[in-house]
Amino acid sequence: MQFLQKIALVTALALPVPLWAGELTVQGRGTVEQAPDMAVISLGARYQAFTAKEAMSEVNKRTQAALDIMERLGVEPRDMQTGSLYLNPVWERGDNRIDVARIKGYEAGNQMRVRIRDLSILGSALDEMVSDGVNAFNGLSFALQDPSHAMDEARRKAVADAVSKAKLYAEAAGVELGAVLSISEGGISVPQPRFMARAEMAMDSGVPVAAGELSTQATVSIVFDIKEAE
Known part of the structure; x- marks a missing residue:
């Protein structure tokens, strides 16, 4: 019995063992500027x-x-x-x-x-x-009356930003990216700039108001597999 166990151990050690190359986690951010409606x-x-x-x-x-x-x-x-x-x-x-x-x-x-x-x-x-x-x-x-389009575009940009960063890090480290292991959303932000004033500031020609633009932001975290070196 011991002889068979030794043969099995020697056989296992002789087989090539795959090396785990690791993972790469990056965060991406996407911003969309749009005039409010x-x-x-x-x-x-x-x-x-x-x-x-x-x-x-x-x-x-x-x-x-x-x-x-x-x-x-x-x-x-x-x-x-x-x-x-x-x-x-x-x-x-x-x-x-x-x-x-x-x-x-x-x-x-x-x-x-x-x-x-x-x-x-x-x-x-x-x-x-x-x-x-x-x-x-x-x-x-x-x-925005319907912020869904701006939110989706911000998500796309966040993913593209994360992928671009991952490629840059992999190139700098001399490794090759593998498959995407997970994607998680960090959140969506639609800040609303505010204009504060007293009622007495009204002017005969109408109150001047500057709407500007709204920034819709999305963040995402992506985990990539790192391919094994051949």
Whole structure:
């Protein structure tokens, strides 16, 4: 029995043993620059009055005026949404700590989130709404209505970048790339540049807005097999 085991061991040692050459892992990044085709604005109205009814009534009036303007400019109802509606007392405090705080009035507010899909009307829409009583402008962002095409192109560029890096590293190391062992996505990023301003900055000729471009980025990690040396 021992004799047979020795023969098997000698035979195994005599056979060529394949060498594991290793793996190469690289990260790739792809970026697509594209002009936005949609704006998202956060704006509304706030008003203080002696009575809660008067404060809320004035806010409702200004909010309705803004909704009418947007509807007239072609903004669809699905693109207009109330974000917050509030009514709070306004307190008056005395000079001394022992003085009792009293309610001197009320403040009402209505904040809306509006998507404008036609950027050509953005400046005039802001100007008209501010002129008709909108006095709470909390920001503007740009976006893509359908970011899927930009995302897919960024993925393609990320893979191409990873393959290019892998070929460069393999050449520099004097090895040959083998098959792709795995691909994993690191993530997709669609940053949205923001334009912040106060409502009082509106100009008679329309609020000037520069949309610029959006950068859609994708990252990917690819593991390559390294071929055995012949």
